[in-house]
Amino acid sequence: xxxxxxxxxxxxxxxxxxxxxxxxxxxxxxxxxxxxxxxxxxxxxxxxxxxxxxxxxxxxxxxxxxxxxxxxxxxxxxxxxxxxxxxxxxxxxxxxxxxxxxxxxxxxxxxxxxxxxxxxxxxxxxxxxxxxxxxxxxxxxxxxxxxxxxxxxxxxxxxxxxxxxxxxxxxxxxxxxxxxxxxxxxxxxxxxxxxxxxx
Numbered sequence: 001x002x003x004x005x006x007x008x009x010x011x012x013x014x015x016x017x018x019x020x021x022x023x024x025x026x027x028x029x030x031x032x033x034x035x036x037x038x039x040x041x042x043x044x045x046x047x048x049x050x051x052x053x054x055x056x057x058x059x060x061x062x063x064x065x066x067x068x069x070x071x072x073x074x075x076x077x078x079x080x081x082x083x084x085x086x087x088x089x090x091x092x093x094x095x096x097x098x099x100x101x102x103x104x105x106x107x108x109x110x111x112x113x114x115x116x117x118x119x120x121x122x123x124x125x126x127x128x129x130x131x132x133x134x135x136x137x138x139x140x141x142x143x144x145x146x147x148x149x150x151x152x153x154x155x156x157x158x159x160x161x162x163x164x165x166x167x168x169x170x171x172x173x174x175x176x177x178x179x180x181x182x183x184x185x186x187x188x189x190x191x192x193x194x195x196x197x198x199x
Contacts, residue, residue, distance in 0.1 A: 083107055086139075086141065086195060087105050089166065090102070090105055090141070090143060090163070091105075093159060093162045093163055093166060094159055096162060097155055097158040097159035097162055098155050098158070099145070099151050099155055099156075099159055101149060102143060102144070102145055102149075103144045103145050103146040103148070103149050104142075104143075104144045104146075105141060105142070105143050105144075106141070106142045106144070107126055107139065107140075107141060107142075108126040108139075108140055109126070126139060127139050127197065130196065135198055135199075136196055136197070136198050137196070137197050137198070137199070138194045138195070138196060138197075139194070139195045139196075139197055140173070140192055140193070140194055140195075141192070141193045141194075141195055142190065142191070142192050142193075143189075143190070143191040143192075143193060144188075144189070144190045144191075145187075145188050145189050145190075146188055147178065147180050147181070147182075147188040149188075150180040150183065150186035150187055150188045151186060151187065151189075152185060152186055152187075153185075153187055156177070156187055156189055160172065160175075160191070163191075163193065170193050170194065170195045170196070171193070171194045171196075172191055172192070172193050172194075173192045173193065173194050174190075174191070174192040175189065175190075175191055176189060176190040176191075177189050
């Protein structure tokens with residue numbers, strides 16, 4: 001082989017080596033770019049997972065922290081209109097106020113068993129929604145003490161204070177007091193109390 005042919009073969013081999021080198025560099029760059037994207041994606045997922053874990057730990061701590069507040073809220077704003085329990089609490093408050101018996105404790109008429117209206121679409125009767133507070137309802141309760149069972153004014157005031165300071169959320173919306181004609185020191189009364197519930 002003469003020098004010219006050898007030179008040509010060496011130049012061709014060198015060209016092929018350069019092309020192979022550039023091809024290898026390009027291929028390696030493509031692989032590295034793809035792996036870099038995968039790594040960035042995994043880092044982002046890891047960061048999101050870490051943030052979720054941190055948020056979950058904080059939420060668990062908040063649940064523990066506010067468990068007592070939730071228990072109090074359920075006691076203050078009951079989740080159902082348990083009339084027997086409500087009557088029992090009112091009777092206890094009356095007894096604590098030295099009122100031995102109340103003439104009556106009444107609730108609005110129930111529409112259970114009748115045609116349901118739009119208001120009672122969730123099966124709620126006897127209650128009206130509170131404007132501006134979603135999911136909270138008012139259950140009006142009428143407490144009556146007749147003139148036959150009249151009580152002293154201080155007994156009434158004590159009963160009223162204890163009723164308003166009861167653990168349940170209740171608001172006295174109307175008071176009607178009448179003196180006993182036979183004993184002017186005693187009174188009969190009719191109270192309307194709004195009990196708030198959140199079913």
